[in-house]
Amino acid sequence: MYAWKEMEAHSALPARKVNVEQLCTSGGSGVVSSSLPVLPTTVEEFPKLPDSQNILTGKQIRSDQLTSHYTPFVADSGNVQPLYPSPSGFSSDLDISSILPQERHTNSTPLVSQSLNEVCLPSAYSSYTGAFQVSTSNIPKDPTEVTWCPDSDQGILNCSDDGITGNNQIQSNSIVMSDDLNKQNEWWSEIMNEDWEELLNDKTVAESQPKVVYPAAQSSQNMSVHQLQTHQSVPCHSGEISAVTGPLSTATAAATKPRMRWTPELHECFVNAVNQLGGSEKATPKGVLKLMKVEGLTIYHVKSHLQKYRTARYRPDLSEGMSEKKITQSQEIPSLDLKTGIDLTEALRLQMEVQKQLHEQLEIQRNLQLRIEEQGKYLQMMFDKQCKTTMDKLHAPSTVEEPSNISSELTQSTAKIEFPDAGSNPIDSNKTQITEQIGNKRKMPDVEPSNHKDVDAVTDSPSSAAKCARVDDEEA
Amino acid sequence: MKFGKRLKKQVEESLPEWRDKFLSYKDLKKLVRLTSAAQPCSRVEAEFVQMLNAEIDKFNAFFVEQEEDFIIRQRELQERIKRVMEDDGTGGSQPSEMEHAKEMSRIRKDIVNFHGEMVLLENYSSINYTGLAKILKKYDKRTGRVLRLPFIEKVLKQPFFTTDLVSEMVKECERTIELVLPVADRGQSEQGGKGELVAAEQSVFRNTIAALMTMQELRKGSSTYGHFSLPPLSLPDLQLPSPIPILQ
Numbered sequence: 001m002y003a004w005k006e007m008e009a010h011s012a013l014p015a016r017k018v019n020v021e022q023l024c025t026s027g028g029s030g031v032v033s034s035s036l037p038v039l040p041t042t043v044e045e046f047p048k049l050p051d052s053q054n055i056l057t058g059k060q061i062r063s064d065q066l067t068s069h070y071t072p073f074v075a076d077s078g079n080v081q082p083l084y085p086s087p088s089g090f091s092s093d094l095d096i097s098s099i100l101p102q103e104r105h106t107n108s109t110p111l112v113s114q115s116l117n118e119v120c121l122p123s124a125y126s127s128y129t130g131a132f133q134v135s136t137s138n139i140p141k142d143p144t145e146v147t148w149c150p151d152s153d154q155g156i157l158n159c160s161d162d163g164i165t166g167n168n169q170i171q172s173n174s175i176v177m178s179d180d181l182n183k184q185n186e187w188w189s190e191i192m193n194e195d196w197e198e199l200l201n202d203k204t205v206a207e208s209q210p211k212v213v214y215p216a217a218q219s220s221q222n223m224s225v226h227q228l229q230t231h232q233s234v235p236c237h238s239g240e241i242s243a244v245t246g247p248l249s250t251a252t253a254a255a256t257k258p259r260m261r262w263t264p265e266l267h268e269c270f271v272n273a274v275n276q277l278g279g280s281e282k283a284t285p286k287g288v289l290k291l292m293k294v295e296g297l298t299i300y301h302v303k304s305h306l307q308k309y310r311t312a313r314y315r316p317d318l319s320e321g322m323s324e325k326k327i328t329q330s331q332e333i334p335s336l337d338l339k340t341g342i343d344l345t346e347a348l349r350l351q352m353e354v355q356k357q358l359h360e361q362l363e364i365q366r367n368l369q370l371r372i373e374e375q376g377k378y379l380q381m382m383f384d385k386q387c388k389t390t391m392d393k394l395h396a397p398s399t400v401e402e403p404s405n406i407s408s409e410l411t412q413s414t415a416k417i418e419f420p421d422a423g424s425n426p427i428d429s430n431k432t433q434i435t436e437q438i439g440n441k442r443k444m445p446d447v448e449p450s451n452h453k454d455v456d457a458v459t460d461s462p463s464s465a466a467k468c469a470r471v472d473d474e475e476a
Numbered sequence: 477m478k479f480g481k482r483l484k485k486q487v488e489e490s491l492p493e494w495r496d497k498f499l500s501y502k503d504l505k506k507l508v509r510l511t512s513a514a515q516p517c518s519r520v521e522a523e524f525v526q527m528l529n530a531e532i533d534k535f536n537a538f539f540v541e542q543e544e545d546f547i548i549r550q551r552e553l554q555e556r557i558k559r560v561m562e563d564d565g566t567g568g569s570q571p572s573e574m575e576h577a578k579e580m581s582r583i584r585k586d587i588v589n590f591h592g593e594m595v596l597l598e599n600y601s602s603i604n605y606t607g608l609a610k611i612l613k614k615y616d617k618r619t620g621r622v623l624r625l626p627f628i629e630k631v632l633k634q635p636f637f638t639t640d641l642v643s644e645m646v647k648e649c650e651r652t653i654e655l656v657l658p659v660a661d662r663g664q665s666e667q668g669g670k671g672e673l674v675a676a677e678q679s680v681f682r683n684t685i686a687a688l689m690t691m692q693e694l695r696k697g698s699s700t701y702g703h704f705s706l707p708p709l710s711l712p713d714l715q716l717p718s719p720i721p722i723l724q
Contacts, residue, residue: 260540261544261635262543262547263547263641264547267548271551308544308545312552344581345584348584348588348657352650352653354684354685355680355684356650358595358598358684358687359646362598365602366639368706369605372706373629373632376625377625380625
């Protein structure tokens with residue numbers, strides 16, 4: 001993992017680009033998903049942030065939000081979302097391009113190079129974020145107590161065990177408080193300089209970190225963005241991950257950062273490692289991590305996973321999630337009367353039936369939704385294209401007919417999307433319709449000049465441009 | 477408000493630890509209503525987007541964590557089944573047979589509930605997605621902006637919506653259940669475990685039923701049918717026995 005930070009030392013962008021590729025290719029054996037550690041569990045161990053510590057601007061970091069995972073959710077195409085584990089409030093600061101104009105510029109640099117920024121701190125990442133919170137609370141006492149070495153079990157995770165209660169209220173927007181950020185920057189660079197040197201064993205990197213991170217208020221956010229992003233993108237192309245998270249993750253790795261998602265294969269690897277070490281009680285996160293030899297996996301991932309694993313093995317009632325519901329047999333349950341006479345197995349079968357049905361319907365629904373959006377996207381593209389051509393053609397009135405052909409065809413196909421509610425199997429027929437329409441649309445560009453009858457079939461619109469706008473309206 | 481009500485109902489029926497992880501539809505709607513129709517300024521939009529992102533963060537975090545739990549539990553269940561199956565061969569002495577039967581019944585119960593929870597997670601994903609789509613549509617309608625399409629595109633790629641793994645686990649679970657549940661074992665009426673069974677299952681079962689009903693009602697027919705509406709849902713008639721009235 002520390003190899004990554006060495007690459008970071010060469011700060012040229014192109015070099016970073018190469019590094020990512022190297023990492024990706026070398027990550028063939030890696031089984032871990034490129035995602036960030038699932039910090040919710042680890043984060044829960046962090047102490048609650050005192051209010052005075054407006055680390056990442058006021059309301060943005062709340063202890064409740066800490067349990068929500070960093071989502072690399074790109075709202076604006078130009079902006080890159082931070083994968084910061086802190087509340088989305090934080091991430092949204094990066095979204096708000098109007099508020100942080102600088103942000104945009106930095107964010108628009110290719111993700112890969114940004115990612116590399118993070119690469120240098122794969123292990124530090126967790127400690128980074130962890131330390132972020134931990135340090136803030138520790139600052140009053142003794143910042144140096146925060147140990148950042150990710151490899152030691154005595155890490156951030158051993159800080160006080162105040163749980164951070166999940167309280168997912170929506171944070172109303174908070175404007176970036178540059179004052180807070182500046183304070184944060186100062187304090188942060190102190191920590192950074194001390195601990196990261198130690199952590200990274202690389203002075204160049206450590207030195208550059210504060211610079212990279214805190215030249216300006218916004219940049220601090222960039223750093224975490226970068227960190228978070230890279231951490232995820234780097235090991236992303238290991239075989240198992242792609243297989244599990246599917247084409248979506250690889251295709252969109254640049255745009256949206258996959259988080260740390262466990263897979264059955266990865267878990268299998270984990271279990272093997274644990275067994276080698278003598279069982280879940282004896283195994284230590286560090287040992288397991290070493291044995292697994294999965295790139296991108298951090299000790300925090302392993303630690304939290306190990307915790308879950310132990311719970312599942314030795315307290316299956318807890319992990320089943322039903323424990324609170326389980327009532328001892330001695331207690332009288334009113335509804336029990338209803339189930340007397342029904343065989344246990346029969347009851348289970350019934351439950352299965354219902355569950356299976358829900359599952360099936362959900363699958364169908366999901367597929368439909370995906371297709372609808374796909375089609376919508378295609379339509380939008382066509383409309384935009386048509387608008388453009390219409391605009392052009394309006395200046396050359398001789399061929400006004402053609403655009404209206406296109407628009408009428410489009411409108412027709414759009415109309416077809418309105419699903420009929422008759423039919424024995426509306427869902428299937430809709431599916432076929434959608435596929436037909438997708439097929440039709442693809443043929444359309446070829447068909448356009450020759451389809452004059454369609455113009456009559458569709459209600460006339462004053463101009464194609466107007467129609468374009470109207471349809472656009474419908475789309476929205 | 478129809479969706480809002482349905483969502484609320486669904487949340488109420490959810491497993492307790494899930495209840496605050498759903499979409500805060502009401503709050504988002506409030507924000508949309510406050511958005512000026514005349515001049516949607518970028519700041520307000522940014523605020524809206526921020527709120528949405530927060531929600532998505534929430535979903536992703538919860539979903540991924542649940543998924544991880546499921547992976548662990550699935551393997552544990554498989555281990556237990558393996559062990560029980562192996563025990564089968566060893567000796568037919570009475571005590572171990574009893575133990576064996578007990579464990580089998582526990583496994584069956586656990587695996588059915590496990591299946592149920594996974595399906596409910598899929599439902600969680602679906603209902604939150606639907607809510608997001610709806611709120612975006614409202615926003616676009618109100619402000620005349622085109623936020624919905626690109627935003628939704630990104631939502632589609634989010635972890636909480638990419639439920640392939642969970643779906644796969646559900647199917648595998650179903651296959652296992654086929655093996656584990658006796659075909660037509662009328663002889664075994666296990667009174668002992670019933671108390672726990674009923675109590676434990678009520679939540680998953682009730683939740684599942686609620687989910688199905690919600691789905692059906694949401695898909696009954698929209699007042700604003702558009703290009704992005706789903707067709708009405710037609711569920712085959714479920715032969716639900718007497719417990720159902722209680723669940724409702």
